[in-house]
Amino acid sequence: MPDIHDVLDRRAVTTLFQPLVEIASGRVLGYEALSRGPAHSPWESPATLFAAARAAGRETELDWICRARAYEAALTAGLDPALSWFVNMEPAAARTACPADLAPVVAYARHHLRVVTEMTERAIAVDPSGLLTAAAACRTAGWGVALDDVGADPMSLALMPFVHPDVIKLDMALLRAPGDPHTARVVAAVAAYAETSGAVVLAEGIETEEHLAVARTMGATVGQGWHFGRPAPLTGPTGPSASLPLITPPRADPRTPFGIVGDRRPLARTTKAQLMPMSRHLEALAADGGEPSVLLACFQDARHFTPATERRFARIATSSPLVAAFGTGLTDEPAPGVRGACLGDDDSLRGEWNVIVVGPHRAAALVARDLGDDGPQGERRFDFALTHDRALVVEAARSLLRWLAPVRTPELLVG
Template identity: 80%
Template sequence: MRDIHEVLDERAVTTLFQPLVEISTGRVLGYEALSRGPAGSAWERPDELFAAARAAGRGSELDWVCRARAYESALAAGFDPRLTLFVNMEPAAAGAPCPADLLPVIERAGRRLRVVTEVTERALAADPSGLLLAVAAARAAGWGVALDDVGADPMSLALMPFVHPDVVKLDMGLLRAPGDPHTARVVAAVAAYAEASGAIVLAEGIESEEHLAVARTMGATVGQGWHFGRPVPLSAGPVAGATLPFIPPPSTGDRTPYAIVGARRPVTRATKAQLMPMSRHLEALAGDGGEPSVLLACFQDARHFTPATARRFGRLAAGSPLVAALGAGLTDEPAPGVRGACLSAGDTLGGEWNVIVVGPHRAAALVARDLGDTGPENERRFDFALTHNRALVIEAARSLLGRLAPAHLPELQLN
């Protein structure tokens, strides 16, 4: 083929499939679809294929092509409806229209296949609202969600609760370094999430009995790797050994952090001067270096996001997976590395002062509602609530993520 445009125009992508196996029984639960470009070409490897497509401005289109080819291959092979098909997705493609020629197979897949959409934590850091939209679309179709490569980046652990995956895929590097302190931190955080949510833990890269034994110690109940089978074309009529369960989706709605927390925690009245130490304490908690943490804050108006605050948030952003500031008049990046969102007039968030911190092992939220005083700034009164209940904090934080603008980053290759 002459160039990447010809590859895309001709939909010249093939799919290989690798089994996902229940470790305790050896039963096949599903397959992961892995895309490849034309054999023998410069674009056979998926990283090269996606790099070329992104450079040509057609990355989202390629993502649709890869998914459509995976569904088409599974349907043609008579994929057992009890099996689960894992398919990688670029969140940016969720906001891009499906090419008309691919719609029929996409629609058939929605009716006939049981799919888990795989995303990585990098996608949430780059475009929180886009990823959450993609995840919501998958769940609306009755499909599951997997968070891939967990442990490859320490930042992923803080972002995991927001995706609320049905399956957590441990990065293969963890199996090769079981004694590393980083591995222990990842395994502990994933185990805590899985225990609280009911999610499945899947270990990638199992190539030997030794890897399999290590995977068991890490709490993995499902495995993937050459020990169970290499990626190959799908044979006709694969039959499920068992069905991989999905977990209940997280609560949704358009309530604000104050409405969420205030409904379940005691509400107290205080002045701005009295609340400032609590706010600074939570900021410090996000940046104490103990673990990467997400920090989300609502400032009501841009004038409250002072130069000193901007400097503090910029420093925190350098070591955090996500730091965000929301308020009327704020830009998309009010400080270096800080994600911003401008609140419109009449936005229900406009009357709230919120500081929310979420890390792998910590969670805290200060939520406050302005009572509308017009006196001295430090004497303005707020009704407020404070919580360290992890589920409640995450619910409050999730209510803000969809408002954030995408980061100015190149397209992410998730296939």
């Protein structure tokens, strides 16, 4: 029996496809690619296959293999070019080059297929910065992005506006517990995001007419599940099809949070001592446990990231999808679970003290700029603004991600 290395060396992966259907019309909008290992082998199950590849240190290579095989099957099927192909991707793979033997089909697919890259909630907990990097890389390549299994872990809701998915895939467990308070919170957060962004809501796991009815009440316009078709090889056109709309990604603003917020909100001037209670209040919003929230904070210099601050941020990180600290002299992980970004002495962000909190139902930002005073720390003066405008807060938060998760070029997707 072949071992996992033999399976990977032979690229012995096959792809099944499950249709994604427009609920109102019954038209097929696309297919999700579902990878399988060699039939009748221990690696046939995708979970077992990826676990073995992970243990062998070849998980990102397997990820490239699965995507390349999916693109190959889609390209040779001869289906409507307007269809969208949903293909899963591990964010870590965006940081590795495509294997040379797979690069031609991946590059060809980039120009001839409408690809929507699916990213999972698991990636948010394991590697949030990798998830954001991968999403940015897909956008740069002109592909769509779907956030998968939304609702399985409430952490995904906080990162949703940063990933800015074209498609939100509701976890199938929500259909089976429509009366659960957790389901209601997830559906409300997803509906709010979809209404402001234009994203498509897709319900997974639709197996019955009852599931279909529940999916409609949750705002889903696209469905996936055995009710519409089981995973199978592509066999050619099976009925009317249409194109899934993709949304316009947010424009990257090159300014810092202070520049973004200060341009649209009145500025005031005060001392560091007066700003501290405001800063602590925003940290408390992220730490209250009511909902998982993203916390991004700029400290200017590592000496301001005190032992007490380190303990607070480490505590918040245990229940947050992303906690990050920015400043000169900070390490990659200045506290357990906290992402660090080390700033250069001449970095434009170095003169700012920012605290930004984004949750599924809350958003707040304190942005401040150091006026360069000498003297006692508590008497140093800052110009500052405070806002709870969600769109403005998210825009300011996004501006920090280029320090934490640099945008990768399209070449990373095509090798």
